[in-house]
Amino acid sequence: MSNTSAEYEFKQKHLLGLADYSAEDILYVLDQARSFREILDRPVPKVPTLRDKTIVNLFYENSTRTRLSFELAQKRMGADVVNFSASNSSAKKGESLKDTIRNISSMKIDMVVVRHESPGVPHFLTQCVDAAILNAGDGAHEHPTQALLDMFTMRQISSELKGRKIAIIGDISHSRVVRSNIIGLKKLGAEVVLCGPKTFMPVFVEDYGVNVSYDLDETLAWCDIAMALRIQLERQDRATELFPSLREYHERFGIKMGHLEKYPDFRIMHPGPINRGVEMESEVADSDRAVILDQVTNGVAVRMAVLYLLSGGTRV
Amino acid sequence: MLLKNLRPVSKSHKGDETTDIRISDGIIKKIGSGLSAEKGEESHDFKGAYVSPGWMDMHVHLREPGFEHKETIKSGCAAAAFGGFTAVACMPNTKPATHTRDVVEFIIKKSESTPVHVHPIGCVTKDRKGESIAEMGDMKDGGAVAFSDDGDPVYDSQVMRVALEYSSMLGVPIINHEEDLELSRPGHMNEGRVSTRLGLDGTPGIAEEVMIARDILLAEYTGGHVHVAHISTRRGMELVREGKARGIKVTTEVCPHHFDLTDDEIERTKFNTNFKMHPPLRTQDDVDAMIEGLVDGTIDAICTDHAPHAIEEKEVEFIYAPNGILGLETAWAISNMRLFKTKKLDLQQLVEKLSDNPRSILNLDELKLEEGALANLTFFNTDEEWTFDLKNVRSKSKNSPYLDQKLTGRAVGIFNKGQLVLNELK
Numbered sequence: 001m002s003n004t005s006a007e008y009e010f011k012q013k014h015l016l017g018l019a020d021y022s023a024e025d026i027l028y029v030l031d032q033a034r035s036f037r038e039i040l041d042r043p044v045p046k047v048p049t050l051r052d053k054t055i056v057n058l059f060y061e062n063s064t065r066t067r068l069s070f071e072l073a074q075k076r077m078g079a080d081v082v083n084f085s086a087s088n089s090s091a092k093k094g095e096s097l098k099d100t101i102r103n104i105s106s107m108k109i110d111m112v113v114v115r116h117e118s119p120g121v122p123h124f125l126t127q128c129v130d131a132a133i134l135n136a137g138d139g140a141h142e143h144p145t146q147a148l149l150d151m152f153t154m155r156q157i158s159s160e161l162k163g164r165k166i167a168i169i170g171d172i173s174h175s176r177v178v179r180s181n182i183i184g185l186k187k188l189g190a191e192v193v194l195c196g197p198k199t200f201m202p203v204f205v206e207d208y209g210v211n212v213s214y215d216l217d218e219t220l221a222w223c224d225i226a227m228a229l230r231i232q233l234e235r236q237d238r239a240t241e242l243f244p245s246l247r248e249y250h251e252r253f254g255i256k257m258g259h260l261e262k263y264p265d266f267r268i269m270h271p272g273p274i275n276r277g278v279e280m281e282s283e284v285a286d287s288d289r290a291v292i293l294d295q296v297t298n299g300v301a302v303r304m305a306v307l308y309l310l311s312g313g314t315r316v
Numbered sequence: 317m318l319l320k321n322l323r324p325v326s327k328s329h330k331g332d333e334t335t336d337i338r339i340s341d342g343i344i345k346k347i348g349s350g351l352s353a354e355k356g357e358e359s360h361d362f363k364g365a366y367v368s369p370g371w372m373d374m375h376v377h378l379r380e381p382g383f384e385h386k387e388t389i390k391s392g393c394a395a396a397a398f399g400g401f402t403a404v405a406c407m408p409n410t411k412p413a414t415h416t417r418d419v420v421e422f423i424i425k426k427s428e429s430t431p432v433h434v435h436p437i438g439c440v441t442k443d444r445k446g447e448s449i450a451e452m453g454d455m456k457d458g459g460a461v462a463f464s465d466d467g468d469p470v471y472d473s474q475v476m477r478v479a480l481e482y483s484s485m486l487g488v489p490i491i492n493h494e495e496d497l498e499l500s501r502p503g504h505m506n507e508g509r510v511s512t513r514l515g516l517d518g519t520p521g522i523a524e525e526v527m528i529a530r531d532i533l534l535a536e537y538t539g540g541h542v543h544v545a546h547i548s549t550r551r552g553m554e555l556v557r558e559g560k561a562r563g564i565k566v567t568t569e570v571c572p573h574h575f576d577l578t579d580d581e582i583e584r585t586k587f588n589t590n591f592k593m594h595p596p597l598r599t600q601d602d603v604d605a606m607i608e609g610l611v612d613g614t615i616d617a618i619c620t621d622h623a624p625h626a627i628e629e630k631e632v633e634f635i636y637a638p639n640g641i642l643g644l645e646t647a648w649a650i651s652n653m654r655l656f657k658t659k660k661l662d663l664q665q666l667v668e669k670l671s672d673n674p675r676s677i678l679n680l681d682e683l684k685l686e687e688g689a690l691a692n693l694t695f696f697n698t699d700e701e702w703t704f705d706l707k708n709v710r711s712k713s714k715n716s717p718y719l720d721q722k723l724t725g726r727a728v729g730i731f732n733k734g735q736l737v738l739n740e741l742k
Contacts, residue, residue: 019513098631118633119515120587139635141515179515202512203520 010309014133016122017142018180023187029305030152036308037152037301039076047304050079053110053311058101059136060086060116065272065296066136066146070113073303097121098128105129111310114138132310140174145306146271147180149299151188153291154225156298157267162189167219167266169195169253170229170279173202173242177271178229182208195219196229196253199242216253220263227269228255228279246278255280260289267291317736318351318359322367322695325663326685327672331366339691342734347687360736362695365728368667369683370402370692373644374674375466375491375545375569375619378404378434381422382411387624387712389423392644393430395622395710397737399644400694400727403433404622405678407466408444415439415450417458424459431730431737435461435678440479440490446471449479456486461678464491466545469527471497476531480540489541489567489677492531494552495595499523504635506579506596514583516634519596521549528552532559532566543677544568546621548595550605557614567677568609569617571643572650573597573717575606581717582634589630589637590717593623607660610669617674618666620647624713642716645704650718652698652725663698670694693731700726707742 010028012021021029039045055074059067067083074081084104095103101112111132114122119141125133137143154161166185172178172194185192192210194201201212213219220226231249243249254277255268268280268290276282285292317339324347325331336351337344353359373396379387387395389406396404406423408414414423420436427434438455440463442448452463463483470476470492483490500523505511507518528544532555535542544556547568559566573593578600581591591597609615620643630637651670655661661669671683671694683692702708704718729738 096628096631097633116633118635120634123586124633139515140517176515179513203507203518204509204512207509207512 012310014122014126015144015306015310016126016133016135018144018147018183018187019142021144026148026151026184026187029148029302029309030155032309033148033152033298033302033305036304037298040297040301046076046078048078049308049313050074050077050311054080054082054108055111055113055307056104056109057081057083058104058112058114059084060114060121061137063115063136065299066115069296069299070136070303073300073307076300077304077307079307097124101125101128105131111307134306134310137176140176140179142180143176144180145299145303146177147184148306149295149302150181150227150269150271151184152298152302153269153295156294157225157291161185164190165193165222165224166190167193167195167223167226168229169216169219169226169255171200171231172196172205172229173200174232175229181227182210186210193219193222197243197249216255217259220255220259220266223266225267225269226255227271230271230273231275231278233275250278254278255284257281257283260284260287269295272296318353318357319367319731320351320359320361321364322362323364324685325366325368325667327664329685331663334364337367339731342691344685344687344689344691347685360738362728365695365697366663367685367693367695369671369685369694370730370732371400371670371694372403372405372674372680373399373401373620373622373647374405374617374678376404376406376622376644377409377624377640378406378423379624380410380426381419385626389426389434390430391710391712392622392624393427393432393434395642395644396432397730398710398727398739399646400648400696400730401432401644402692402694402730402732403435403675403680404644405435405437405461405674407437407464408439409467413439413444415442415444417451417454420455420458420460431732431735433732435459435680437462437464437466437491439463440465440470441475444468446475449475449482452483452486452488456488460488461680462489462491462543464493464545466491466493469493469495469497473530473534477534477538480534480538480542484538484540487679489543491543491545492527493545494524494527494531496523496526499526503596504592505582506598508579508599510579510583514587519594521551521598521602524549524595525551525555528555532556532564535559535566536562536564539565541565541567546571546574546595546619547606547609547615548574548598549602553605553609553614557609557612560614567616568614569619569674570606570610570615571619571621572647572654573641573643575603575610576650576654577717578603587634588717589632589634590641590715590719592634592637592639593621593641594639607655610655611660616669616677618647618651618669619674620644622711624711625715626713630715640715642709642711642713645708645710646716646718646723648696648727649704649723649725653723656698657724691731694727695729695731696725696727698725700724702726702741
């Protein structure tokens with residue numbers, strides 16, 4: 001079943017953020033992803049739809065799962081893939097991003113998947129080269145494919161997102177995942193509550209049309225789906241100075257087995273990687289209420305759909 | 317030399333009469349209508365442009381010595397003349413820092429061949445490190461007109477106290493870049509609705525305001541004169557207003573971009589680094605407050621914080637781009653469009669903010685538009701429409717948020733140091 005009207009045409013050239021995508025665009029991508037999700041369950045999970053395309057994965061920030069997921073999606077579609085990571089490349093020799101991308105582009109690249117610590121880098125690349133740009137995370141700005149795979153997973157739980165109650169728990173300020181999710185979820189009509197320490201809430205966050213709670217129990221009692229965000233322990237200078245200790249964080253905002261018994265209906269998501277014993281107890285992450293590994297599988301399908309559509313493909 | 321058809325604006329001229337001005341040996345010899353050129357006398361018809369005492373930008377970065385790839389004293393002065401400024405005061409974040417008399421004298425010497433007077437601002441502290449005060453007395457004797465560690469605040473309150481006490485003995489203001497570095501860290505734009513949407517770390521207005529409050533209290537306690545650099549927030553403006561009402565020696569300045577643009581521009585332009593400066597573009601309420609402060613006299617001067625950066629420095633990821641934008645060439649057009657055309661300030665008030673007040677804060681001679689006075693003049697109009705495109709940038713750098721924008725009002729020339737400079741559009 002398709003959620004988009006017959007006259008609808010997907011016209012996006014890039015995926016810079018969900019802020020630029022309409023509700024119809026988002027639903028269209030999610031519908032396309034369903035076809036790719038089925039392909040992944042086949043004995044030979046391959047479709048040669050990107051056989052004539054060359055894609056560069058430009059990763060200026062460390063990433064394991066997003067990069068693997070993109071790479072798998074690209075390879076399952078037969079694309080030629082080259083990987084660039086800042087740690088072993090010209091960036092270390094002081095070459096500017098603009099020069100790097102223009103050099104790579106001169107080698108005839110069709111698409112660029114980029115992750116960078118600075119918000120706006122995907123937009124900047126669109127001004128430097130002609131290739132389609134896919135944002136794989138720009139600072140704390142957007143991470144659109146993560147939000148798409150999250151919404152895809154939510155639709156597997158319940159196909160209608162309108163009126164769904166979604167709680168997002170944790171470090172809202174420093175999360176690109178949460179920004180893209182809020183934008184996408186609001187466009188699709190979901191209700192969103194953000195839960196976490198006040199020091200993790202960016203100013204004016206209510207402007208998104210979301211509610212803020214500092215009470216985990218109240219939030220879990222309300223929600224259909226609770227998405228816990230990773231506390232970025234590696235960012236010692238930032239996140240960890242905003243709350244007293246991991247112990248206190250887990251006490252007040254960690255999801256525990258007791259919550260699962262007390263509130264029997266909500267499901268659990270996490271964009272990974274999990275800090276077990278911080279965002280949630282280990283048993284919670286491994287429980288049948290969690291769909292965390294489904295998110296990972298769905299990520300490949302969603303990225304296949306996005307790559308396909310931005311390469312100029314139409315309906316599968 | 318005969319300058320024809322000018323409308324004088326000064327403390328004693330409202331700009332409603334047209335007259336001619338004769339200058340010889342750099343002195344205004346005659347002001348009167350219907351003057352005709354004597355034999356062999358050079359004559360120029362200004363066709364009704366305004367003339368006022370020469371403008372002064374009390375906050376620019378000329379980058380020399382040390383960063384000549386961004387700007388030189390010569391190119392910066394060309395930009396100043398194009399913007400209608402006959403004088404600038406340049407900030408000491410050079411390399412070496414302007415923290416000794418020899419650097420002060422080097423800058424003045426280098427500027428002598430330009431049509432613009434350059435008044436160096438010396439460092440408050442040695443090497444701008446914020447630790448111990450520099451040789452202010454010696455620098456003043458060499459020509460420094462104020463002291464500042466601009467780009468960085470004087471952070472240590474005890475150092476600021478000593479600086480205010482010492483400079484008050486010299487009768488010279490301390491210009492402080494007001495920023496609580498802990499509160500502002502690691503911001504790349506104003507903290508607010510837009511920074512939340514863009515996921516950029518923000519610098520809250522409060523980071524500026526707590527330092528302004530501290531400095532006003534220190535000025536009150538020491539009797540020193542603190543000049544609040546490039547003010548940008550409503551609460552900051554109100555603090556200065558309160559300080560003035562208490563009789564404290566506090567003055568301030570505002571840049572055109574802070575009474576014109578808001579942080580929305582960064583979202584609208586998709587992270588254009590030519591909208592990144594410090595203090596950052598704030599909100600509409602702050603913009604409105606800047607205009608209120610100009611109107612009620614809280615804000616004394618219009619300055620530009622002209623901060624050239626090379627193309628390769630600005631054409632980078634937003635969080636890596638340096639703060640700062642050009643300002644000299646567009647200051648009048650923005651002031652004209654936002655303050656005069658909107659009837660917030662009349663031309664006499666504008667000339668006060670552009671000439672009388674900055675000169676008075678820096679203890680420079682008052683300029684007069686009368687016979688026998690030194691000819692230090694700015695010529696400008698309020699109706700000409702023009703575009704600030706690349707070929708009209710006089711600065712060595714190109715980092716202006718107003719590039720390719722249609723502007724109204726232009727400084728058509730200056731007369732200073734005995735020479736007439738006419739600004740022709742290319």
